[in-house]
Every structure is written in C-alpha cells, then in structure tokens.
Amino acid sequence: MDRKNVSRIARKYNVYSGKLLGVLEDIQKEERYLSEETLKNVADVLDVPLTRVYSVATFYSFFNLVPVGKHIITVCMGTACHVKGAYRILEVLQDLLGVRPGETTKDGKFMPTTHDKKFTVSTARCFGACSMTPVVMIDGKIYGYVNAKNIPLILKEYGWGEKNEN
Amino acid sequence: MSTVCIKIDGKNFTVEKGSTILNACKSAGINIPTLCYLKDVSEEGVCGVCVVEVKGAKTLQRSCITEVKDGMEIFTNTPTVREARKMNLELALAHHNIECPTCERDGNCELQDIADRVNVKTVHFADVPSFYEKDVYSPVIRDPSKCIFCERCISVCDNIQSVSALAISQRGIRTYIGAPFTHLLTDTPCVNCGQCIMNCPTGALTERDDTNKVWDALSDPDKYVVVSTAPSIRASVGEIFGLPAGTFVRGKVATALKMMGFKKVFDTNFSADLTILEETHELIERIKKEENLPIMTSCCPAWIKFLEEYYPEFIQNVSSAKSPQGMMGAIVKSYFSQQISISPDKIFHVSIMPCTAKKSEAERRETWLRDFPDVDAVITTREFGRMIKQGGIDFVNLPDSEYDNPLGNYSGAGTIFGVTGGVMEAALRTAYDLFTGKELKNIEFKPLRNFEGIRVADVEIDGLNVRIAVANTLGKARELLEAIKSGKERIHFMEVMACPGGCIGEGGQLIPTNSDIISKRAQALYSDDERSKVRKSYQNPQINELYKNFLEKPGSEIAHKLLHTHYIKRHLWEKIGKSDF
Numbered sequence: 001m002d003r004k005n006v007s008r009i010a011r012k013y014n015v016y017s018g019k020l021l022g023v024l025e026d027i028q029k030e031e032r033y034l035s036e037e038t039l040k041n042v043a044d045v046l047d048v049p050l051t052r053v054y055s056v057a058t059f060y061s062f063f064n065l066v067p068v069g070k071h072i073i074t075v076c077m078g079t080a081c082h083v084k085g086a087y088r089i090l091e092v093l094q095d096l097l098g099v100r101p102g103e104t105t106k107d108g109k110f111m112p113t114t115h116d117k118k119f120t121v122s123t124a125r126c127f128g129a130c131s132m133t134p135v136v137m138i139d140g141k142i143y144g145y146v147n148a149k150n151i152p153l154i155l156k157e158y159g160w161g162e163k164n165e166n
Numbered sequence: 167m168s169t170v171c172i173k174i175d176g177k178n179f180t181v182e183k184g185s186t187i188l189n190a191c192k193s194a195g196i197n198i199p200t201l202c203y204l205k206d207v208s209e210e211g212v213c214g215v216c217v218v219e220v221k222g223a224k225t226l227q228r229s230c231i232t233e234v235k236d237g238m239e240i241f242t243n244t245p246t247v248r249e250a251r252k253m254n255l256e257l258a259l260a261h262h263n264i265e266c267p268t269c270e271r272d273g274n275c276e277l278q279d280i281a282d283r284v285n286v287k288t289v290h291f292a293d294v295p296s297f298y299e300k301d302v303y304s305p306v307i308r309d310p311s312k313c314i315f316c317e318r319c320i321s322v323c324d325n326i327q328s329v330s331a332l333a334i335s336q337r338g339i340r341t342y343i344g345a346p347f348t349h350l351l352t353d354t355p356c357v358n359c360g361q362c363i364m365n366c367p368t369g370a371l372t373e374r375d376d377t378n379k380v381w382d383a384l385s386d387p388d389k390y391v392v393v394s395t396a397p398s399i400r401a402s403v404g405e406i407f408g409l410p411a412g413t414f415v416r417g418k419v420a421t422a423l424k425m426m427g428f429k430k431v432f433d434t435n436f437s438a439d440l441t442i443l444e445e446t447h448e449l450i451e452r453i454k455k456e457e458n459l460p461i462m463t464s465c466c467p468a469w470i471k472f473l474e475e476y477y478p479e480f481i482q483n484v485s486s487a488k489s490p491q492g493m494m495g496a497i498v499k500s501y502f503s504q505q506i507s508i509s510p511d512k513i514f515h516v517s518i519m520p521c522t523a524k525k526s527e528a529e530r531r532e533t534w535l536r537d538f539p540d541v542d543a544v545i546t547t548r549e550f551g552r553m554i555k556q557g558g559i560d561f562v563n564l565p566d567s568e569y570d571n572p573l574g575n576y577s578g579a580g581t582i583f584g585v586t587g588g589v590m591e592a593a594l595r596t597a598y599d600l601f602t603g604k605e606l607k608n609i610e611f612k613p614l615r616n617f618e619g620i621r622v623a624d625v626e627i628d629g630l631n632v633r634i635a636v637a638n639t640l641g642k643a644r645e646l647l648e649a650i651k652s653g654k655e656r657i658h659f660m661e662v663m664a665c666p667g668g669c670i671g672e673g674g675q676l677i678p679t680n681s682d683i684i685s686k687r688a689q690a691l692y693s694d695d696e697r698s699k700v701r702k703s704y705q706n707p708q709i710n711e712l713y714k715n716f717l718e719k720p721g722s723e724i725a726h727k728l729l730h731t732h733y734i735k736r737h738l739w740e741k742i743g744k745s746d747f
Contacts, residue, residue, distance in 0.1 A: 054335055059337060
C-alpha cells in the first residue's frame with residue numbers, strides 16, 4: 001500500500017496508543033496482507049520505527065506478511081480432528097488445489113497459495129468444533145464432517161474449478 | 167525520602183520507597199543474578215533469572231522490575247527460587263549455540279558467569295539449531311545462534327542511540343533479533359556504533375575481526391606496514407592485561423607494535439591536531455560569514471551516518487574536515503609516502519581505534535585519495551589486545567618506547583579527542599588564539615568536562631559570544647538537533663560523539679565498560695593533556711612543519727583535496743546489501 005492510502009487509513013485514528021495495530025488491521029482488510037513496502041510506509045506515516053512495526057506485525061499470527069489468496073482455507077489440526085484424519089483432508093486439499101505439500105513461508109506458517117491466487121491453505125489447532133470433526137474453515141465459515149467426497153463440492157461454492165475471471 | 171520496611175530472608179530492612187527488589191537486596195548485601203537487566207537502559211524483565219519469592223504473591227517475582235512495598239517479605243534463596251533460576255537459564259541456553267572455546271566472548275561472557283552463579287551444569291532441553299544465518303557483512307557481526315533474546319541490544323539501539331535498527335520478530339522457536347525482514351544489518355539504519363556489542367551478554371554480537379588482514383600484511387615482504395593509534399587506546403588497552411582502568415600505556419603500546427613488526431608507529435593524536443586546524447579554520451570562516459551554523463564536528467563516523475540518515479537537512483552544517491583517522495590515512499599515503507619514496511599502494515596503513523564505526527568509515531569511497539583505501543585495516547581495542555596475546559607479548563612488563571616521526575607528536579589538545587567534549591575544548595583553544603591573536607590563559611573548559619548527555623555553554627571570544635553544545639550518545643544528539651530545528655537553541659559550534667563518554671566508551675573498547683571505567687579513562691587522557699608541554703594544536707611543531715613543507719596553510723587547495731570530504735544524503739532502510747569488504 002502506498003503512502004497516500006496509509007495516510008488515509010491513519011487519519012481515522014486519533015489516539016496514539018493502539019493506532020499501529022488498528023492501521024495494520026485495516027490495511028490487511030483491504031490488501032489481505034502486509035508487504036514490506038506497506039510496513040515501511042506505515043512506519044513513515046505513523047512516525048514509529050520500522051523495527052517496532054515489524055515486531056508487532058510478526059507477533060500476531062493474524063497478520064500475513066506474504067500475499068494470500070482470495071479465500072483462506074484453514075484446516076483444523078487439533079487432537080480430535082487429527083484422530084479423525086485431518087492430515088488426509090490436508091492432503092486432499094493439496095491435491096485438489098495443486099499446492100505443494102510441506103511448503104511453508106519464512107515465518108513458519110503453512111500458507112501455500114494457488115497460482116490463480118484464489119485459495120490459500122493454512123492450518124490451526126482446534127476451532128472448538130470437535131463434535132463435527134474433521135473440520136475446515138473457509139473465510140471464517142466452518143464446515144464439519146468433511147471428507148474427500150464433499151470437499152470438492154465445498155470448494156465449488158468458492159469458485160474452485162471455474163475459469164479465472166481475469 | 168520516604169522509606170518502607172521490608173523483610174529480606176527473615177531480616178528487617180528499611181529501604182527507599184519505590185526502589186526495586188533487586189536494588190533493595192543489593193543494599194542488604196545480597197547480589198541477585200541478572201541477565202537481561204541493564205541499569206537505566208534495559209529494564210524489560212524478560213529473562214526471569216532474577217526471580218525471588220514474595221510472601222503472598224502467587225508466582226515468583228522478577229526482582230528487577232518489581233517495586234518493594236511496605237511489609238513485603240522477600241526470600242532470595244529458597245529451593246523454588248534456585249530451581250526457577252536454573253530452569254530459566256537452561257531455557258535460555260537451550261537455543262544458545264554452546265561453542266565456548268572458539269567464541270570471542272569466552273572468558274568474558276555474562277552468560278557463562280551467570281550459568282556458573284546459578285550452578286547450571288547440564289541443559290535438559292534438546293538443542294534447537296537456529297533458523298537464521300549469521301550476518302557477517304557489516305563491522306557489527308550478528309550470530310543468531312548465540313542470541314538468548316534478552317533484548318539488551320534493542321534497548322540500547324532504541325533508548326540510548328535512537329537508531330532503532332534491531333527488531334525482535336516472530337515467535338516461539340522462530341524468534342529472531344536482527345534487521346527486519348531478516349535483511350542484512352547493512353540494509354538498516356545501523357550506524358555501526360557497536361553499543362549493542364558492548365551490551366550483549368553473549369557472543370551473539372561481535373565486531374568483524376580484521377586481525378588476520380593485519381598479520382597477513384605484516385608478513386608480506388612487499389608491504390610497508392605503518393600503524394596509527396587513536397587517543398583513547400593508550401588509556402584502555404592495558405585493562406585487557408589486568409592493569410587498572412585508566413592506566414596510561416602509550417609507551418608500551420609503541421613497544422608492542424614495534425615488536426609485531428610495524429615499520430612506523432604513528433599517533434592519531436597528531437592528525438587530531440591537524441583536524442583541529444582545518445576545522446577551526448572552517449569555524450572562524452563560518453562565524454565571520456554567519457553561514458551554515460551551527461558547525462558540527464565530523465570526527466565520529468557513527469554520528470555522521472546518523473545525520474545522513476535522520477537529519478540530512480543538516481549535512482551542510484557538518485565540518486567538511488575528515489576525521490583524524492581519515493587525515494592520518496591521507497597524510498600517510500601522500501606526504502609520508504613521498505618522504506620515504508615508497509608508492510602509496512605499497513604502504514599498508516593500519517589504524518587502531520576504539521570503534522567499530524571506524525571500520526565502515528575507512529570503507530567510504532568518497533574519502534579515498536585513489537582507488538584504494540587510505541586506511542587499509544581498522545582494528546578495535548579488543549582486536550589489538552587479541553593480537554598482543556597472539557604475538558606472545560608480555561604487555562605488562564614491556565619497556566616504554568617512543569612513537570615515530572614525522573607523524574608521532576601531539577599537543578595536549580589532540581589527546582583529549584578521546585573524551586566527550588574534548589574536540590570542542592581542543593578547537594576552542596586554537597580558535598580563541600587564532601581569532602583574537604591573543605594567548606588563551608585558562609585553557610581548561612571545566613563546564614565541558616563531565617558526562618552529562620547535553621552540555622551547553624557560552625564562550626566569549628573577543629567580544630563575540632559563541633554558544634557551544636556538546637552531546638554524547640545519539641539519542642542526546644537527536645534531542646539537541648530537535649531543539650535547534652525548533653529554534654529553541656541557537657548554537658554556533660556543536661560536538662557530537664555517538665557513544666557514552668565519547669571514544670573511551672566506544673563499541674570497540676573492552677567489555678564491560680561502565681561509567682566508572684569511562685571516567686577513569688577520561689582522567690588518564692586529561693592527565694596526559696596536563697603533562698603535555700604543548701597544549702594547543704596550532705603550536706604542535708610537527709604540524710607547523712607539515713603545513714610549511716606540504717600543506718601550505720589550513721584550508722588551502724591541497725589541504726582541501728587531501729583532508730576534506732563530503733557527505734551523502736541517505737534513505738532510511740536503503741538496501742546496500744553485501745559490501746565488498
């Protein structure tokens with residue numbers, strides 16, 4: 001995000017404390033991730049050292065420092081899901097979406113993104129929906145009892161298999 | 167002063183209200199081990215080594231950040247406390263690359279000392295190798311595998327120097343301290359002051375070791391190797407060999423260097439005198455014309471880089487005179503090279519400095535006379551000490567010897583360059599006399615001789631009121647610059663040294679260096695000044711000879727070509743990458 005847009009967002013916040021976190025959240029809402037350039041502009045606009053901005057951005061797992069797809073699929077790897085074959089679900093997703101297994105970003109998050117930038121796969125430990133294991137979450141919506149058969153149907157709701165619009 | 171009554175290990179004590187448990191225990195004769203705590207600099211309470219039991223508290227309390235309360239009962243040596251300290255230290259050691267015998271800090275390592283004090287003999291956790299590579303491309307070397315995340319380096323960089331080049335990032339086993347985005351340190355605003363090295367309790371931050379470069383040159387028959395030593399070396403290097411802080415060892419340094427095989431031993435104090443003549447010439451010109459004031463000193467390379475990055479609008483205020491190291495380099499590779507009829511590329515010039523930033527200064531191409539450096543290698547006080555040890559030299563029992571001509575003599579003004587306020591004092595001694603044509607009688611500027619962060623004073627020179635300011639540490643320099651920017655202060659002449667106490671507290675000095683040691687080193691330099699027959703730079707006979715035979719006069723065309731430089735506006739976080747050094 002360029003300096004101008006960062007300033008636009010920063011203007012919404014007039015309290016100094018907590019400004020940084022709010023601005024970063026808003027930027028991620030718009031751009032889905034925080035690029036190096038964005039963080040540098042945030043440091044510049046808010047007059048906070050880049051080191052501080054970077055510390056905050058990497059502390060919260062909520063912030064993505066690498067580009068992510070339009071839809072984020074989170075596979076639950078908690079104990080109950082694990083027992084019910086969460087690893088198999090992850091494998092199926094990787095096969096269907098064509099993302100490489102074992103691919104992790106520098107910050108250790110498992111976040112491979114499809115080439116068409118439509119889907120990003122990540123993992124989490126327990127959503128608290130253990131009664132419906134195995135569970136995946138897509139853009140905040142939880143799907144229970146997933147298996148190799150119904151995953152493609154779920155993915156289709158999000159435009160999987162369609163030709164890319166652009 | 168209000169007080170509170172507390173109990174430490176069953177005994178009653180009355181201590182000052184608001185003091186920490188750590189300090190209260192200290193006054194009670196109990197030394198609690200600390201690791202991340204650095205008085206006035208880093209009070210983060212992250213390491214958990216200083217924990218104590220407090221009656222009624224649910225958990226153990228970190229004594230460095232917990233204030234005493236009236237009626238508090240503290241236990242400093244219970245089984246729980248001992249176990250917790252051990253455990254916390256073991257956790258720190260779990261991701262510390264234990265390679266003590268080859269580590270630079272072996273024998274002078276806080277982590278080692280504390281492990282000994284809390285009696286850690288085994289580490290029960292699996293050793294996790296670091297995810298990150300060693301950064302070896304700047305004068306400050308960072309080895310993440312030895313970092314224990316005490317955050318002291320970050321505190322110094324943020325709170326004392328206001329440079330903010332280091333960040334703590336990521337979490338868990340991927341935690342990393344270093345440049346953001348795991349870039350190189352050369353890509354950050356790092357000014358190479360080395361204060362992070364001085365405050366690192368382990369070997370995670372060290373200086374780039376250039377001693378092999380020097381040994382190689384010394385054994386190269388085609389090289390004529392000369393050396394020059396900075397003012398503060400003579401007051402600090404003895405400490406490596408067990409001499410008390412502030413022991414003046416100039417004669418021993420000369421003997422040791424000659425034993426190592428240096429052809430000539432020169433004194434950077436000489437070029438400090440030269441700097442004064444050039445800088446004073448500039449000062450007088452600018453005050454007469456009233457342009458580009460305040461004039462700022464240019465001796466400290468960390469300060470120069472700081473200014474180029476954070477305050478480029480003041481670049482034209484900095485004196486264009488090179489630092490004493492730069493001037494020595496230029497004179498060695500021109501005047502001296504002519505005198506001995508050896509081509510400058512055959513001369514290998516080593517500079518012994520208390521400073522890591524001087525390494526980067528020598529690499530600044532705009533200061534070179536030709537397409538090779540004027541100063542071929544810069545080694546710090548610590549590296550010099552290592553070379554003496556490596557050479558098997560019994561430093562303490564060495565006889566004294568003299569420095570060599572024609573660049574080995576100095577005035578008392580040259581020697582105090584190593585202390586904050588010293589450059590200012592040296593410049594005023596010469597400026598007064600040259601400006602008024604009269605002899606300045608009272609040459610010791612007492613208001614400048616202390617270690618306050620910022621000192622401002624008025625000096626009257628021939629009816630003209632000259633307002634001077636001295637700052638040490640870059641955080642204080644920033645304060646001063648902000649005051650000048652906002653018009654709160656009107657200064658004519660300003661000196662900045664990036665490290666606490668000036669060069670005697672710089673990043674290449676011995677570890678540890680504290681305020682007590684700094685004032686002893688300062689005293690050694692002030693006494694050297696008092697002993698000197700000549701105490702004003704312009705009265706140094708060798709300097710006058712140099713001007714007569716070679717440089718004509720201060721500010722002459724040839725002086726400008728050899729002894730002056732320019733500065734470059736830099737962008738913060740500009741990507742430099744790997745330098746070719």
